[in-house]
Amino acid sequence: MAEFDLKHIKNIALVGHSGSGKTTLAETMLFESGMINRRGSIEEGNTVSDYTEIEKERGNSLFSSVMHANWRGFKINIIDTPGLDDFVGEVVSALRVADTAVLVLNAQFGVEVSTELQWEYIENYKTPTIIAINQLDTEKADFDLTVDQSKERFGNKVTVVQYPLNQGNDFDTIIDLLKMTMYKFPAEGGKPEKLPIPDSERERADRLHNELVEAIAENDEGLMELYFEKGELDEDEMRKGLRSAMINHDIFPLFCLSAKKNMGSGRLMGFIDNVAPSANEMPPEKLKNGEELPCDPNAKTALFIFKTISEPHLGEMSFYKVQSGIISTPKDLENSQTKSSERINQLFVMQGKTRESVDSMDAGDIGATVKLKNTHTNNTLHDKGFNVTIEPIAYPEPQIRMAIKPARKGEEEKLAQALHHLQDEDPTIRVEQSQELKQTIVYGMGELQFYILKWKMEHLYHIQVEFEEPRIPYRETIQKKVDTSYRHKKQSGGAGQFAEVHMRVEPYQEGVTPPPSDFTVRGKEEIDLPWGGKLVFYNCIVGGAIDNRFMPSILKGVMEKMEEGPLTGSYVRDVQISIYDGKMHPVDSNDAAFKTAGRMAFRNAFREANPKLLEPIYEVEVLTPEDVMGEVMSDLQTRRALIMGMDAEGHYQKITARVPLSELYKYSSALRSVSQGRARHTRKFVEYAPVPAEVQHKLIAEYEESEA
Ligand SMILES: Nc1nc2c(ncn2[C@@H]2O[C@H](COP(=O)(O)OP(=O)(O)OP(=O)(O)O)[C@@H](O)[C@H]2O)c(=O)[nH]1
Ligand SMILES: [Mg+2]
Known part of the structure; x- marks a missing residue:
């Protein structure tokens, strides 16, 4: 028997801009639910989620990690994702299997630029989303501004369920509009005192409560009638209405937190238990052949592999979601894409790097297994004869490139093999042995991702590698x-x-x-x-x-x-x-x-x-906050950029420019530094265009010299 049944399993992905506090929130949730008895911190480098050496060293999440919190009879599977754009592939995988996203915003900075990118995926998957405003304990916290920016960006569907009192350094109180209760936290956080809403807050709380009830009723005719009849909805009715509004993307409930001071996470988990949908309440999975697969524990078994880690000494670990049926060991399954049969001998419930063996897992649950022979991210494993292929995750196209070579001659083959593994682990990386350029080119999302690739090469595969500027495919x-x-x-x-x-x-x-x-x-x-x-x-x-x-x-x-x-x-x-x-x-x-x-x-x-030399020209789109726009523009001007347009997009400016590929080397790092990490760019190839005469002369001279 699986320990948790479908109804008592909730899958959440923590997403949000880097530094908003996702990993800290995960740690707090694990602590509150008694899964760990000491709360680690980013500063000390001892959180459950950021367990790799390189994450500790950098103080950022670089990989997604899977954890779980058992809270009042429910199991909440938590996938903590990295906020840096370079690792958006991890966010995409997590959102693909989560039934609810918790979008963490930093009350000091409102809606930040990576959040915009992550929102595109949330909309794409239509993942029910809770907005959690964190860091309300910081001096510059501005709840109202963050709410306004959320509404501006995510629409009026953002619905306030909680608001803070005493935001800033003395933050200690949350007013909950669903329960119409005031939570007052002790200085060290943890369990709050539940108090009636004071008279001074009565008017605001009543007004926001009515807005909440009306938002819920608005999306459900039955509830609307009840609301007119009684002039009120009880908590159960509101929960039910909220759940279906979340599933339909009609409401994004908004909560208050200080993850660091452990304020608000218990109530958030309670809401996830009681309101957020379980996997079977979500629309059925799409299959590759256009059919659907309902999340039914009584049907045959199908697992979807959403992530793999392969480390030389550990072997390969495959993370799955049980999309249908139950899985218990031992079990023989078939891989619908590679046609391999796989024996599942072990099932693990994950807590960061630690894992606990279980015998069985129900539909809707998330776990990991090891020692699969020929199974990769995006594959479906199913019972023999139950031929289903779950629609694979569509990863974003890699944006930038880098040439890589082994530092020692003779390790080319070893490097190629390691790259193959790393590509399997991170599907946003692509590798090409370019005959034309006579280089091994790695394509990816950002320079930091390459840096991590190099780190893994050196620390896990023990190959010293060097990066080089990739040659330009001139014509x-x-x-x-x-x-x-x-x-x-x-x-x-x-x-x-x-x-x-x-x-x-x-x-x-x-x-x-x-x-x-x-x-x-x-x-x-x-x-x-x-x-x-x-x-x-x-x-x-x-x-x-x-x-x-x-x-x-x-x-x-x-x-x-x-x-x-x-x-x-x-x-x-x-x-x-x-x-x-x-x-x-x-x-x-x-x-x-x-x-x-x-x-x-x-x-x-x-x-x-x-004769004329042609160079590839890319169309670059930069999304930047207004106040660093000048720096972003002057940097572009040093890159032979042709500015095509500037438009306001929300509270950002979007610059569109045509830039030669040869001028885009290390652009994502340059942009990160001129904008303090607040701008981001995308690019796509548009055409070949003649290079300026002086560049042509230089390139011809270089070629003639090398030929001689
Ligand atoms: N004051 C305060 N600091 C916080 C809070 N939550 C997180 N922090 C701090 O903010 C920094 C970033 O926190 P993380 O939990 O690593 O943020 P993250 O969202 O996981 O960041 P990435 O992994 O880079 O995406 C750390 O120094 C935390 O201690 C909070 O509620 N209040
Ligand atoms: Mg993190």
């Missing part, structure tokens, strides 16, 4: 039409080589460039180049000057040079070529000779044709 093209000819002639011992090719090269633009009008076109090949752009190749030979059978060799020669452009060795794109004349020798002409002639003719013509 080469031409700007004018040139006719040229090339004769390849070689007399070496016996058989000689002979080929002569007359070639026209001209710039090609899709839908604009016509076929050559002064030649007779006999054949055409249009090639979509794997690196973007086109090559259009015309055979305009008359009178059999070159045999048709040599045409493919000429094309091959051209392609060889296009793969290693004449200017800087970069790929060539958007060229139209016409072969309009030539000569053959009855004995010495062959494929190899025409290939060489084709390559050389192309190279010479290209150099004459006003």
Whole structure:
């Protein structure tokens, strides 16, 4: 028998800007519920959630961790997520399996920039959300301003359930509008005294209570009728109404906290127990084939893997949510994606890094298992014959890149394997062995994420690695039409080589460039180049000057040079070529000779044709608070940015700019530093555009030097 049944399991994800106090809140919840008997702190580096050395060192969460608090007969599974944008992948995974998000806001700073990003995912998943205003004990705490900003950003659905008295250093009191009670905390926090609302607060409390009741009634016709009949709703009716309004995203109830002083977390947990939905009250899971999977403990078993950790000495640990049925050990399941069968021998309930073995878990619960052979994040494990594949998590596209190499020669293979593991663990990382750039390129969300990757490499995989600036995938093209000819002639011992090719090269633009009008076109090949752009190749030979059978060799020669452009060795794109004349020798002409002639003719013509180096241009969107906008703009101006627009977005400014990729190296760190971590950016590739002349000269000179 599972210890907790579906109705008594609640899954919450703690999300919010870095430093809002999520990890501290998790610690306080564990302490209040008696799961730990001493409260750790960020400053001492001994919280349950931030248990890795690197998290302790930095004082930030870098990975999500799974914990649980048993509170008054319920089990609350808590996933604490990192607030830094670099690790948003962890937030996405957590929201995917949580049935409620607790969005922690810092009363000193209101709605901060990462919160905006996290909100996009909350809306996307339609995760029921509680807003918890934390740090009400700080001198600069401003509850009203934080509420106003929340309403501005998340809408009028933000509904105040609690408000503070004495916010600031003397914070000790919360007025609860659902229970119409005043909670007064002792200086060291913990269990509050429950008092009637004093006369001085009566009017405000009544007004906010009525707003709350009306908000609840508004979303439920039955409750609305009751409300009109009785002029009031009792606590049970309000709970029921609140739950369905939370599920429908009609209400985001707002609570008060000081996680650090342990004020308010007990009441928050009570609300989660009694009001927040269990997994079976949520809309059924979507399957990949469009069908649905209800969270039913009596149905067959299906687990969804939402996170994996693989550490060399520990092996792989897989975190799952039981989406259907129950899981008990031992059990054989099938992986719907890899088709492997997996034996589940152990089930764990997690408390940060510590784990406790259990025999069985009910639908809706969250746990971990080990030693799966071929199961990864986003896979579904199911009973044999119960063929379900749960819709995988869509991770955000990686934003930035970095080149990585082992510090010691000969460790390339070891590095590739470690990268493979780390990529499995963090699905927002992508690795590419770039033939073009001759570098291993890692793509990710931010520089801090790369830094952590390096740390893991060195501390867990014992490979010293170095980062390098990734090369830029330049392209080469031409700007004018040139006719040229090339004769390849070689007399070496016996058989000689002979080929002569007359070639026209001209710039090609899709839908604009016509076929050559002064030649007779006999054949055409249009090639979509794997690196973007086109090559259009015309055979305009008359009178059999070159045999048709040599045409493919000429094309091959051209392609060889296009793969290693004449200017800087970069790929060539958007060229139209016409072969309009030539000569053959009855004995010495062959494929190899025409290939060489084709390559050389192309190279010479290209150099004459006003060649141009192109660079990738990205559209960058920066979301920044108004007061650091000047710094953000002047930094952009040093990066050859073309500002496309500026718009107000909530209480932020959104700057849109076009910036060459070569100017974006380490931009996320630069932005973090000019904005004190309050601005963020996204980018996407838009086009290739010519580089400025002086940059072109420099790059050509560098290439020629390296070739020499
Ligand atoms: N005064 C005060 N400080 C708090 C409170 N909650 C957290 N802090 C402090 O704020 C800092 C950040 O707290 P964390 O719990 O690490 O914040 P977090 O949201 O987990 O941050 P990330 O893991 O970086 O996303 C720490 O120094 C905490 O001690 C609070 O209620 N009051
Ligand atoms: Mg944290």
